[in-house]
Amino acid sequence: MYQELRKAIERPPLYKKMAEAFWDDAYISKQMLKAHLDPDFEGASRKVDFIDESVRWISRLVPPEKQTQLLDIGCGPGIYAEKFAALGYEVTGVDYSRRSIAYARDSASKQQLNITYLFDNYLEMALPQQFDFITLIYCDYGALNPEERKLLLKNVLAHLKPGANFCSMYLRLHSF
Numbered sequence: 001m002y003q004e005l006r007k008a009i010e011r012p013p014l015y016k017k018m019a020e021a022f023w024d025d026a027y028i029s030k031q032m033l034k035a036h037l038d039p040d041f042e043g044a045s046r047k048v049d050f051i052d053e054s055v056r057w058i059s060r061l062v063p064p065e066k067q068t069q070l071l072d073i074g075c076g077p078g079i080y081a082e083k084f085a086a087l088g089y090e091v092t093g094v095d096y097s098r099r100s101i102a103y104a105r106d107s108a109s110k111q112q113l114n115i116t117y118l119f120d121n122y123l124e125m126a127l128p129q130q131f132d133f134i135t136l137i138y139c140d141y142g143a144l145n146p147e148e149r150k151l152l153l154k155n156v157l158a159h160l161k162p163g164a165n166f167c168s169m170y171l172r173l174h175s176f
């Protein structure tokens, strides 16, 4: 009994991953979507003013010229992707939650925004094209362990056209 209790409250090693799916779990993905869409809660997406300011800042760094292909990894329900598309970027969004991707597709279609959404793991994705710009928004990089960070950066690099940019909010702009 004591051993079991001790095991239950033991602090897990840093960055220990669950064996089960997390982002695509039925309950977790439902709560995440609710949190993303709550304009007064900053636990999943930032508040609207901050998002708008971030999008303006990003679009100043890499302006949406003709057919600027932008890949937003960990796009959630497409809050940023829609704003990027409205500014003229050709947007692809990738997320590991089927529920968020379904919501994002539906929302884009209702607003007649031409955005490609893909259910995929950004640590493993192998998309058939390269992009002018990749974004990863909301500190996701910080939640990855050192091996995953290497994998992510390798994968981002593989999906960038030569000389293109990766913006990992809120770290800094990485130029390759």
Ligand SMILES: C[S@@+](CC[C@H](N)C(=O)[O-])C[C@H]1O[C@@H](n2cnc3c(N)ncnc32)[C@H](O)[C@@H]1O
Residues within 6 Å of the ligand: 023, 036, 043, 044, 045, 046, 073, 074, 075, 076, 077, 079, 080, 094, 095, 096, 097, 100, 120, 121, 122, 123, 136, 137, 138, 140
């Ligand atoms: C904190 S939310 C941020 C969502 C969005 N960038 C925003 O700021 O509104 C993190 C998102 O990353 C997605 N995600 C986490 N790990 C992922 C992975 N390995 N591949 C793709 N998406 C992932 C989650 O499903 C979630 O939608």
